[in-house]
Amino acid sequence: MEMSFKSIVRKLREMKDGKGAERKHQRNRTRSQIVPHVALSDAIEQGQWANLPPKVLLDIICRVEESEASWPARSVMVSCASVCKSWRKITKEIIKTPEECGKPTFPISLKQPGPRESPIQCFIKRDKTKSVYRLYFGMTPSEDERDKLLLAAKRIRRATSTDFVISLVADDFSRASNTYVGKLRQVFLGTKFSIYDSQPPGDAAIQQPGPVATISYELNVSRVRGPRRFRCAMHSIPLSSIQEGGSAPTPKSFPQLFDDKSFSAPLSKAKDSAIDISSSGFSKSAMMVTSQEPLVLKNKAPRWHEQLQCWCLNFEGRVTMASVKNFQLLAEVDPSHNVPDPKQEKIILQFGRIGKDTFTMDYRYPLSALQAFAICLSSFDTKPACE
Structure with missing residues (x-):
């Protein structure tokens, strides 16, 4: 089957636009003219693209996946998954x-x-006037502003x-929205934070709700000028994940009823507390x-x-x-634990300024983009007691 990737993309977009027009047309019909949803789905599934032989379809999507390595071209893979059920099934198997x-x-x-070796490189743009922070995929901001938005967060001050x-889009921060993915809550004088995930990862979901991670900044009691010091207890990621043969929780999909009230209710009722994550031990709530x-x-x-007289x-x-x-974050491990090489100190997350309101964020396994972004957000608040 001889067809350029651009031709495939153009056809996919035409089909997507056609589906949108069809849905709009259906809404404008009278009640007696509305086509049943099942029949409409069957009609779409019987399109010429849905009837491609599985081997041919597999070859097409594999070639597209190999050629489109970064955003915005990577959006082609999302378009492939949007064509129909057969395309979506194969695309999900390939990705x-x-x-x-x-x-x-x-x-x-x-x-x-994220990946175990080379980190995923991102950057954060801060909008002070709106108290909004946007996470983008890529090394640095592009000149044409076609950067891929990954997550966005809005700071909301309460009593x-x-x-x-934290949301999947930059203009909707409602907890009731299906774009809501989690939050970071400041729980004590700007020095302690709790990270909540709208969907606990993997097998970590339990009946009793709680934060998936807590962050604690150390107080500068001596008032000696110096860098901030803090720890992050990742309650949803076991220490065994960085040991030989270990693995971190990896969710495969969002809940089907993403906007169900019962889905977000436990988070709103969860009680935040100042959790001790010092090296001496963890409280029961932290576990x-x-x-x-x-x-x-x-x-x-x-x-x-x-020579520079600075840290x-x-x-x-x-x-x-x-x-x-x-800052740079690395795992805190006991030398007696079975880790690959404690001396190598692999950086799991690093964050730093490259402009007035622009910061880089590079993360790797076992952190996810959501967890890394939430940790970086905790750094934006002013902390006079810690520095």
């Missing part, structure tokens, strides 16, 4: 998780762990706390999500540069401006 291919594609990939509501020992991340201590970290060129918000 691998970010851990396996290093590329986010479908929305669920934002809740799946007793501050919430960062609600997983019965295994959770993974704890700590910020890498910077070194003092005598420094090696960001490999990904951070270009000094800021108290800059």
Whole structure:
């Protein structure tokens, strides 16, 4: 079957536009003229593209997947999955998780762990006037502003706390929306935060709701000027995930009834508490999500540069401006644990300023984009008691 990728994409878009026009036409019909949903689905499924032989269809989608490595061209794979059931089934079989291919594609990939080796590189744009933060896929902002939006968050100040509501889109931050994916809540003087996921990952879902992660910034009691220090207890990720043969929870799909009231109710009733994540141990509430020992991340201590008279970290060129918000996170492990090599100190998440309101965010396994973004959001609040 000889057809260029551009021709395939054009046909896919034509079909998508045609479906939209058909749906609009159906809504305008009188009640007696409305075609039953099942019949309409069958009619779409019997289209010429749906009747392609499975081997031919598999070959087409495989070639498209190999050729479209990054966004916005990566959206072609989403278009393939939107054609019909047979296309969607094969596309979902071909598309691998970010851990396996290093590329986010479908929305669920934002809740799946990143790759184990090379990190996924992203950047965050801050809009101070609207208190909105947008996460984009890519090394740096593009000149034509065609960057792929992954997640967006809006800071909402309340009487007793501050919430960062996280959404799949940049203009809808309602908890009742089907684009709501989680939140970050400040629970104590801007030094303690809880991360909530609208859908607990993998087998971590239990009857008793609780945060999937907690972040604790250390108070600067001595008032000596220096960088912030903090720890993240990832209650939904077991420590065993970074050990040999271990794995992190990997959700495969969003709930079918994404906007069901019962789906978001437990989160609104959950009680936030200041959870102790010091090295001495964890409280019972911190162990609600997983019965295994959770993974704890700590910020890498910077070194003092005598010539520059400042604290420094090696960001490999990904951070270009000094800021108290800059950090690198690595796993906090006991030398006795069975880890590949504790001396290598693999950076799991790094975040830093490259412009007045632009920051880079690079994350890898076992963190997901949602978890990494929430951790970075905690760094934006002013913390006089910590620095």
